Amino acid sequence: MSKFGSLALDCADNPGAFLGTGEAQAEGELDAVDLDKVCGTLANLGYAVVPEELLECDYAGPSQLPWDVQRPTWWHRFFGIFVTIAR
Secondary structure, eight states: OOSSSSEEEEOSSSTTSSSSHHHHHHTTSSOHHHHHHHHHHHHHTTOEEEEHHHHTSBOOSOOOOOTTOSSOBHHHHHHOOOOOOOO
16 A cells, blocks of 8 residues: 555565566466455555556656665655664
8 A cells, every 4th residue: 555645556475576467477476366356445445556567667756765765666656665673
């Protein structure tokens, strides 16, 4: 789920584990019926489902991304970066 608005990521496993849902389906790791159920449920809840491939496109708009992000993508813009905080 996005930190901005009603966007949900469409991917198999963890983001980046496959080059999109097509590859995950081709490798037998993502069932088309399951994907349809999840996408349908998200749509019924008012979410726009975004394929992982689109989020890898470059983002050139304004942002306050961390200094270490060399090539900002739409993923960075709408979903953020996974950060582990040690306690």
